[in-house]
Amino acid sequence: MSNDTDTDDGPPDSGVNDEKPSTTDDQSVDNGHDDGQQLTEESAGDPVDDQQSADDEPSQPEAVLTDDELFESGPSGGDSRSRANTPSETNDDDDPPSIEELGSDVEVDAPIADDVDKDDLLGGLLIDSTEDVSIPERLVDQVIGQEHARDVIIKAAKQRRHVMMIGSPGTGKSMLAKAMTELLPKEELQDVLIYHNPDDGNKPKVRTVPAGKGEQIVDAHKEEARKRNQMRTFLMWIIIAVVLGYALIIAGQILLGILAAGIIYLAFRYASRGSDAMVPNLLVNNSDTTTAPFRDATGGHAGALLGDVRHDPFQSGGMETPSHDRVEPGAIHKANKGVLFIDEINTLDIRSQQHLMTAIQEGEFSITGQSERSSGAMVQTEPVPTDFIMIAAGNLDAMENMHPALRSRIKGYGYEVYMEDTIEDTPEMRRKYVRFVAQEVANDGRLPQFDDEAIEEIILEARRRAGRKGHLTLKFRDLGGLVRVAGDIARAEDAEFTTRDHVLQAKERSRSIEQQLADEFIERRKDYELQVSDGYQVGRVNGLAVMGEDSGIMLPVMAEVTPSQGPGQVIATGQLKEMAEESVQNVSAIIKKFSDQNLAEKDVHIQFVQTGQSGVDGDSASITVATAVISALEDVGVSQNLAMTGSLSVRGDVLPVGGVTHKIEAAAKAGCKTVIIPKANEQDVMIEDEYREMIEIIPVSHISEVLEVALEGEGEKDSLIARLKSITGSALQDGNVAGPSSPSPQ
Numbered sequence: 056m057s058n059d060t061d062t063d064d065g066p067p068d069s070g071v072n073d074e075k076p077s078t079t080d081d082q083s084v085d086n087g088h089d090d091g092q093q094l095t096e097e098s099a100g101d102p103v104d105d106q107q108s109a110d111d112e113p114s115q116p117e118a119v120l121t122d123d124e125l126f127e128s129g130p131s132g133g134d135s136r137s138r139a140n141t142p143s144e145t146n147d148d149d150d151p152p153s154i155e156e157l158g159s160d161v162e163v164d165a166p167i168a169d170d171v172d173k174d175d176l177l178g179g180l181l182i183d184s185t186e187d188v189s190i191p192e193r194l195v196d197q198v199i200g201q202e203h204a205r206d207v208i209i210k211a212a213k214q215r216r217h218v219m220m221i222g223s224p225g226t227g228k229s230m231l232a233k234a235m236t237e238l239l240p241k242e243e244l245q246d247v248l249i250y251h252n253p254d255d256g257n258k259p260k261v262r263t264v265p266a267g268k269g270e271q272i273v274d275a276h277k278e279e280a281r282k283r284n285q286m287r288t289f290l291m292w293i294i295i296a297v298v299l300g301y302a303l304i305i306a307g308q309i310l311l312g313i314l315a316a317g318i319i320y321l322a323f324r325y326a327s328r329g330s331d332a333m334v335p336n337l338l339v340n341n342s343d344t345t346t347a348p349f350r351d352a353t354g355g356h357a358g359a360l361l362g363d364v365r366h367d368p369f370q371s372g373g374m375e376t377p378s379h380d381r382v383e384p385g386a387i388h389k390a391n392k393g394v395l396f397i398d399e400i401n402t403l404d405i406r407s408q409q410h411l412m413t414a415i416q417e418g419e420f421s422i423t424g425q426s427e428r429s430s431g432a433m434v435q436t437e438p439v440p441t442d443f444i445m446i447a448a449g450n451l452d453a454m455e456n457m458h459p460a461l462r463s464r465i466k467g468y469g470y471e472v473y474m475e476d477t478i479e480d481t482p483e484m485r486r487k488y489v490r491f492v493a494q495e496v497a498n499d500g501r502l503p504q505f506d507d508e509a510i511e512e513i514i515l516e517a518r519r520r521a522g523r524k525g526h527l528t529l530k531f532r533d534l535g536g537l538v539r540v541a542g543d544i545a546r547a548e549d550a551e552f553t554t555r556d557h558v559l560q561a562k563e564r565s566r567s568i569e570q571q572l573a574d575e576f577i578e579r580r581k582d583y584e585l586q587v588s589d590g591y592q593v594g595r596v597n598g599l600a601v602m603g604e605d606s607g608i609m610l611p612v613m614a615e616v617t618p619s620q621g622p623g624q625v626i627a628t629g630q631l632k633e634m635a636e637e638s639v640q641n642v643s644a645i646i647k648k649f650s651d652q653n654l655a656e657k658d659v660h661i662q663f664v665q666t667g668q669s670g671v672d673g674d675s676a677s678i679t680v681a682t683a684v685i686s687a688l689e690d691v692g693v694s695q696n697l698a699m700t701g702s703l704s705v706r707g708d709v710l711p712v713g714g715v716t717h718k719i720e721a722a723a724k725a726g727c728k729t730v731i732i733p734k735a736n737e738q739d740v741m742i743e744d745e746y747r748e749m750i751e752i753i754p755v756s757h758i759s760e761v762l763e764v765a766l767e768g769e770g771e772k773d774s775l776i777a778r779l780k781s782i783t784g785s786a787l788q789d790g791n792v793a794g795p796s797s798p799s800p801q
């Protein structure tokens with residue numbers, strides 16, 4: 056801080072780096088005014104009392120709006136630094152509600168039957184439509200499921216800790232981050248002002264004031280500048296009149312008079328430029344904020360995250376814009392005292408991640424021009440407070456690829472939480488899903504209310520999408536999409552309520568791109584007769600895969616055994632990714648042991664047919680590969696009205712996979728009559744009734760059972776199966792396997 060009495064252009068120093076000036080110093084500093092009187096002189100009293108008067112009389116800015124009065128007592132940087140780094144130091148007494156109060160679980164506010172039928176889709180709620188369900192006011196109470204994440208957010212808000220949330224899209228990460236802002240104290244919010252620095256034009260000064268005061272200060276400065284300009288203009292016209300009068304009447308020199316008047320005019324204009332430059336730039340304005348700020352910095356460039364200084368094309372000659380006016384805040388500055396949310400944090404470049412770390416560590420961060428070629432790069436402000444709580448979100452990749460130091464900072468000073476994808480399907484939870492539908496209808500604001508049957512259909516869909524027996528999906532964004540489409544259909548029909556029929560139509564309409572592609576694919580394959588779904592073929596097996604998250608597709612696997620020119624090898628094609636490659640290797644182990652042919656002299660070719668650009672991932676096709684190769688080796692036909700999915704252990708056990716429901720539906724759509732799935736996946740089957748009638752599901756736990764169903768003939772087949780059983784045994788049945796592999800779609 057400069058306490059020099061001749062510092063007559065800068066703001067009073069109470070900023071980030073400097074100590075608060077004493078009253079005497081305040082009087083000697085000019086608040087950015089040339090004539091340096093009115094604002095400072097009025098501020099000579101006790102700053103606390105003056106602050107109070109500013110609060111009491113906002114309608115009289117000139118009387119109360121001295122900068123000194125409005126500036127906070129402490130430097131923002133020091134305060135925020137300690138808060139950012141040592142969240143646990145926060146005095147809980149400052150923040151009245153207890154964690155229990157903040158986090159009390161909100162039940163659904165609607166009448167409930169005395170004796171709740173556990174199968175009732177509405178969980179016993181006695182309602183006719185979503186109209187009968189009240190919606191909690193606070194966002195944190197609207198969050199459904201994710202109990203653990205919710206508790207963490209409440210604790211983190213209280214203790215001012217950073218949080219990393221990892222999980223699937225649409226499960227409520229940004230909703231929880233927004234909810235946190237409601238739990239943060241609003242009283243702490245600040246406005247940030249940037250002032251011209253008369254000592255160094257490229258180092259604008261930074262000051263913080265309580266929220267709402269920034270606007271008042273800027274208005275007061277503008278008013279001041281306006282009055283000063285008015286005075287100057289008045290003076291200018293008097294001088295011009297005198298000069299012109301003298302030139303015309305006394306000296307008789309008209310031209311000289313006009314020239315002199317012009318010069319006087321330009322001189323005054325040039326001089327008045329300075330007063331505009333003294334108006335501070337209100338960098339962060341929280342005057343209208345009802346909660347602590349929420350800033351989503353996902354996918355933004357460095358400037359949007361860290362702030363920037365605009366280029367000035369003029370730079371000199373009186374046309375330039377003063378540097379403090381060109382300063383733009385970044386999300387880290389706007390999130391001060393609030394929440395900075397960054398999804399897919401690993402997509403931020405390393406430099407930005409490093410700067411982010413500095414901002415977290417220091418609780419303040421200077422703004423400079425981000426482009427080296429811009430005149431903004433010459434400018435660097437004093438540090439601007441960045442006392443935010445960071446919520447980093449993403450999937451598992453985000454965690455692995457983020458800057459290790461940033462990760463450890465969150466770990467060291469915060470919480471990490473994994474978001475659930477599904478939740479147990481209980482009457483209590485279903486009641487909350489009813490409230491979810493009501494919330495989505497209310498949030499949209501235009502949809503007709505959902506009647507009870509429409510809500511039931513949404514809950515059934517939540518069950519189906521869980522892909523896990525006895526569970527409901529927590530991927531609410533997608534489910535919310537279904538609610539909106541159904542509501543839109545009802546609205547287009549001018550219906551009073553959204554009904555089950557509207558939801559069913561919406562399900563049909565809101566098919567994902569992958570679903571549409573999958574259907575298109577099936578149609579095309581039918582056209583070209585690539586889809587075989589009857590008779591027997593050697594070395595060809597109908598495999599099943601999942602496209603995207605919710606679309607099954609039938610993909611044949613073909614195998615051929617040829618004499619080898621050199622040592623025999625297994626060659627797999629079809630753009631296999633790492634896991635699929637490994638599964639083929641595992642299958643080869645069984646085949647080698649099983650076959651009485653000399654495989655050293657043979658090449659085994661395995662082709663995943665028509666996989667397209669995306670290739671094949673996962674190991675869920677391993678029983679398909681094994682069946683195709685055994686069929687080709689032994690020259691035994693495989694049933695073509697059968698499809699299968701399952702992972703295979705090297706000992707022949709069939710292990711669970713993901714997406715069985717979608718795969719079974721794809722097999723049914725393709726015209727297959729039977730589908731083989733791993734026994735362990737039996738509980739995950741949630742297919743619609745129409746498909747259940749179309750296809751028989753056979754759960755298996757060993758490859759011998761697969762061959763039993765898939766291969767043609769009797770005698771030869773039986774001896775094959777007996778041989779396979781004898782060489783593999785069953786690790787699962789023996790109890791020798793630690794547990795099934797994690798489900799993975801093909």
Ligand SMILES: Nc1ncnc2c1ncn2[C@@H]1O[C@H](COP(=O)(O)OP(=O)(O)OP(=O)(O)O)[C@@H](O)[C@H]1O
Nearest residue numbers: 197198199201224225226227228229230531532535
């Ligand atoms: N747990 C939940 N409870 C209630 N509604 C939810 C929940 N999760 C998501 N929603 C609804 O889905 C919408 C989208 O969720 P949100 O943006 O929070 O997901 P996200 O996990 O941040 O996803 P992404 O990572 O794709 O941004 C929310 O605005 C809300 O309407």
